[in-house]
Amino acid sequence: MSVYTQLTDAQFAEFCQRFGVAFARAIPITQGIKNSNWFIQTTDDNEGEHSYVFTLFEERPPSDIEKMAVILNQLVGKLPVAAPMALVDGKDKSYVIHYDNKAITLVPCLSGAHPQQTTETMCADMGAALAVLHETLQALQPSEDYGVALYPWNEVRDREIQFMPSDEAKLMLVIWQSYSDLPLDTLPKGLCHLDMFADNTLWHLDDNNETLSGLLDFTEVSVEHYVMDIAITINDFCTTWGDAEQGESVDFDRQKMAAFLQGYESKRTLNTDEKQALPVMLAKAAVIFWLLRLNVIHYNRTEGRTGDNIMVKNPDLMKRLAAYHWSHVEKA
Structure with a gap:
């Protein structure tokens, strides 16, 4: 997706820590047209690798993104999907950080590539x-x-x-x-x-x-x-x-x-x-x-x-x- 909202490395590190992830670097993802997305490299990744996708949802309210997390967890095991990670800093299970009235999620990267053509x-x-x-x-x-x-x-x-x-x-x-x-x-x-x-x-x-x-x-x-x-x-x-x-x-x-x-x-x-x-x-x-x-x-x-x-x-x-x-x- 395109990147509309800009975040600092300090903000990335703080948000990733709430998901229990040690942040090293954020790489913008420019495909798509609606949300702001980055690949996240962690301190454990090798050079060029990235483990997670960090998404800041520009339009959908956080309540919608919580529903999306339930949907993805329903599909796990049936289809190749990556469900949002749960926050590690709260008593209640939640998958969403609220930031400036927007939702943030962190999901593991799936392997593979986007097809240039289909068969x-x-x-x-x-x-x-x-x-x-x-x-x-x-x-x-x-x-x-x-x-x-x-x-x-x-x-x-x-x-x-x-x-x-x-x-x-x-x-x-x-x-x-x-x-x-x-x-x-x-x-x-x-x-x-x-x-x-x-x-x-x-x-x-x-x-x-x-x-x-x-x-x-x-x-x-x-x-x-x-x-x-x-x-x-x-x-x-x-x-x-x-x-x-x-x-x-x-x-x-x-x-x-x-x-x-x-x-x-x-x-x-x-x-x-x-x-x-x-x-x-x-x-x-x-x-x-x-x-x-x-x-x-x-x-x-x-x-x-x-x-x-x-x-x-x-x-x-x-x-x-x-x-x-x-x-x-x-x-x-």
Whole structure:
């Protein structure tokens, strides 16, 4: 994730001590767009090694992050996740430090690397992992007590659509209406990740062998239709992203999508309504992340966020993916 809040080495040392960790060095992590993250090297690490990820959550309140800790502990043993460490300086078990009305967590580093590209095998494995996530989190009931509230994307839409060319606004609105017309009440819901992009996964990649070794960033876990979570994940895992500024299009691989769905259904079967809803969900999921990226640009501008550690993903790529998916809905 990008780094928005700056901390001193003395602050890092104090916070890490509360988790029982001897701090040596903090290394900024610049991928992503929402929270401030650093790798933490300890006094026991060798040169270049880091043992933990230190996260300062810029938007989610500490109560949401406590829920996230419960969710991650529910998944331990079922999926490759790293659960937040408990504080060692209090009587009550807690996983969160409160700092300037924000939450701080420390989690062990998972091994592996972010994939530069995906394969059909990786897509199938990711589909199976997402289904296991959906099934496992059903044990947390009522699910609304654990998931955070869904973001009000309709408000972002209403703000941003005023500044769009008419063809872009029309595309967004027609996809939104098509989503609203789905039989949403028949689509199963539960706790969903809602941000399972490839850069939120880790893999051991060697000798043409790909093994999933880490699932990251559970800050957006919310109660949502499972097929929306599937669509969000497919959109990234099955797409090769071009350079929008160079006029390159996105390349969506339908064979990868088939592999993903086969992997998913090896663990959880989709019902007929979910299968019929998926094409529209793929388009709507692209619209949501189109709006998300526009929203990040909006808040960076209004809050004066600048600097080399701020990364903004291009919203035009998601706009083009939304248009691709909508063209297939129209053809159906």
